[in-house]
Structures are given as C-alpha cells and as structure tokens.
Amino acid sequence: MTALRTQGIAKRFGALAALDGVDLQVAMGARHALIGPNGAGKSTLIEVLSGALVPSAGDVWLHGQRITGLPQHARVKRGLTRTFQITQLFPRLTVIECVLLALLERDGAGWTAWRPLAQCGEQLAEAQALMKRLGLADDARRVVGELPYGRQRLVEIALGLAARPRVLLLDEPAAGIPSGESTDVLAVVAALPRDVTILFIEHDMDLVFRFAERVTVLVAGRILAEGPPDEIARDERVRAVYLGVEERA
C-alpha cells in the first residue's frame, strides 16, 4: 500500500510552472529520496504535500484518503509532518520549550490553560529523551535563537520527530549541519521504526545513496526517473541532466 500518492500535481506561480504534472508514489515504510537540480520544484512539492501550498491542479492521497484540500494542521493530525529547509524555529524560546510545544500539540493539550508546564510530566520526560537522542540534552535550557546553526537544525529535526509522524517529509535535513554530524542525524531518522514513511530531499549524494532505498529525480517540475539508488546512479538521463550539473557547479 502506498503511504503517500500524488496524481497530476501542478503548481504555477504566474507564468512559472514550478510543478508540471507530478505522479509520485511513496510506499509504506519507505526511505525515499527526492533529488534534482536547483529549481526543479522539490521544495514546492514538499509544500504541496504538507498542505502549506494549494496545488493548481492534481490530488494528494495520504494512506488512501484524499487530502488535497486539507489544511496543514489537519494533515499533521493525520500523521503527515514536515521539517523545513531553512529552520523555522521559535527564536526566543528555549530548546525544551520548543520540543514541549510540539509534544503538547501532538497530544492535543494545546488548549490546556490551567495546568503549569512543570506539571506536564509525561511530555517533559519525552522531551528529555528526544533531546538526548539528538544530542541536544545539554542545550535544553538554551534560547534557540542563540544556538549555532547546526544545533538549530537538530532542533528542527526534533520538532519533526516530536509529532510522532506516520509520514515524515524532510526538506534537506542535513543542510547546515557540520559534515561529521550529518550522518548521525540521518542515522537517527533512518532508525525510526519501519511503520514511519520517510520522504526526504537531499543534495548530498553520499547521504542519498547511504540512506535512500528508492530515489525520485525531479527535473523542471516533472519526474525524470525513479528507482533504486544504484539504478538511478547508472541512468544516463539522470547523469546528463542532474549529475552533470552538479559536476559543473
């Protein structure tokens, strides 16, 4: 069964067609990479899948249910969560406050107005465990806006994981993380249980070939090729259009 499926997704910004008929299928439990040259429409596709952008045409299904018109927050409630290419955090909150915020919202406690945070023991414990998993335990009480960018990226990932998603969309999760640590981050993500489906955009080909089991190549708003990583690596069209561009860059 497919976790996430799109049919004929198009997104136009004025005269520019960012996406031009994308039919994507992401299998349940997949570790699926989305690659392509700059401007191929990868991030736009993530925005459409997450509900931040409404597509000009086409439909999106999540676990067989059509979610095309569903707002972003409602998709999160159905288990579809995304992280951002450029960190979208809460600059004046501390790391633990950010993580708590995500956990409390996941548990539907966001309207609880009469219980102090200090008494939300369950979520506090989970926040500690999650920060530990990502190596953020020492930063728990630091203000997020003052952290180095690499650390902020980890908080970004933590917020994505906190939602306990069934489908996780990661927009360049390792971008901005020092190269030594990027493998660790993706390892945390890859270690998620198999009932979590992961679709990620990544520019670092080493990471793609290490973690992805299936790769979709997007070029100029269309799917150029799709298959297992080794097949994609051998694909002449991909090499010409995509890898060639990388080498010249």
Place this chain on the structure above:
Amino acid sequence: MTQRAPADACWHWAEMVFWLAALAAFFVFPGYRVLGSQVLIVALFALSLDIVLGFAGIVSLGHAAFFGVGAYTAGLLALHGWNEPFSGLVAATALAGLAGFAVSWLVVRGEDLARLMVTLGVGVLLYEAANRAAPITGGVDGLSGIAMGKVFGIYAFDLGGRTAYLYSLGVLFLVFAALRRVAASPFGLSLQGIRENPRRMPALGVAVRTRLVAAFTLGAAIAGLAGALLAQTTQFVGLDTLGFPRSAEVLIMLVLGGVGRLYGALLGTAAFMIAQDTLAGIDPLYWQFWLGVALVAFVFFARGGILGAIDALRGTRRRP
C-alpha cells in the same frame, strides 16, 4: 549564553515583595489612594494588552474599544439600578469579551499592518458610535450620576479612594494570578509559539487562527473588566475611555515596562503614571515635553523596557 528553566508555578520572593509593596502603598501614602487606584486599573488594562500583544503577538491600536465597552456596560448598569459592583464587573467582562470575539475574526486574518488598521478602525468606529448615541451614552458629556452599591454590601466608595484602591488591588491581583498560571500553561506556550513563528505552528498541528481568537477574546474581556473598574470607582464614564489616546498610551506603558512578561505591564503603568503625575506637578505647562524626553531616552538606553533593564543589570534574562 542565555539559559532559562521552563516556566513553573512557584512564586519568586521578588514577586511577593512586589504585591506586598502594592498593599503597603495604601497605608504609606494615604493621600495618593485615588491616583493609586487609577494606576492599578490602567495596569490591569495594560495586562490585557500584554496577553494580546506580548503573548499572542497581535499588534493593536484600538484596545481601548474593549476598555470602553466594559466601562459603559458597568456605568449603564449602575445608572439603571443594577449597582452591585461584582456582578457589574462580570457583566462588563462578558460583554467586552463578546465584542472581542466578534472583532477577533477580522483581526486574525491579516498581517501586522492589516491588524493595526482593523483595530484602529474598530476603535474609531466605537468612539463615534458612542458619541452619536448620546441619549444612551451621554455623548461628549459622558455618563454621570452613577451611584454604586457597597463592595460586599459593606464598603462604600468614598472620595478618598480607600475602597477604590483595595477593590482595584484585589481584582488586579486575582486576575494577575490567573493569567500568570495561564501564561505558564501549554496554552500560554502555544501563544508564544505563534508570536515567535506563526509559519511553523501549522506544521506542529496547530490551527493558529482559533488560538489567536481565544487570546484576543481573553484580552478584550480583561480590558472590559478594567474599564468597568474605572467606571465603578470614579462613578463616571467619559468618551475618552474609548478614545485612540487611551489605546496608544497603554501601548506605550506596556513597551515601557517590557512586553510579554506580565509584570512589565504593571511596572510600566506605574512608572508612566507616577512620572506623569510628578512632572505635571513640577512643570504644569510643559510636562508632556519632559515625559516625551524621558520615554525616548528610556527606549534608547533600556531595551526591553524596565524589566529588560533589570535583566541587563543582573546579567541574565529570566521570566518570572
């Protein structure tokens, strides 16, 4: 690097000193009880704006609209024979909250500039409506001849401000304690999340608009409560309760004290109104000039208002 523990429910000793000082002022400065009660009432008003601006991040230039709704509600009720004070407060709070709820749907749709315009517009609209509805509101003459009942049926409102001060302090403290608890709750945290990054919140599963509607409604209700207190303690309601200067002034007081920290609203109001009173005494003609100088200087030398300055002196940044 700044560190901060998650908000907790325990009261810091400095907070207890603050409230005891507010109570002690009643005995130490008996001649200033009238001014004192007004400071307490405006502080409650500033507190209500702190929920809207400081926590939810909604800029408003028309917050006095709800203060005025509360003031006229309490004033009209008393004028028409319902003069028991506490039930008057409840009615005024409810009506202002209702007005806030209605307006909030317009406010939360837009971005900052649109919000400024909408709140400003609603404020001007209500002011003009109250002006025209002279048979009900008294127009420019306001509502006078209000006879309030006794607090608890025992304490009559007196010219010396004795009842007014303690009544206002009691209400302010109770509301503050409640808001303090709400601010430290998951709901309070979610409002700060929206203020810090409204774009991220939907990705955490939050329907941002309904959360903002709740915050704006709460802020409006408490503004109405403050307006009702003013009407009851001064036994007069003027058009100025609805006016733009009141909206602007409360914004200045809040910024002066420090936004988003509850105590900033109280300290800013006290500092502003006491400075206003003192300067008016020293230089009756040009006191507004000196107040302006003081405000500009303060913004330049103390970022984050009075609380920001205190933090800078202590070398930390914490929230009570």
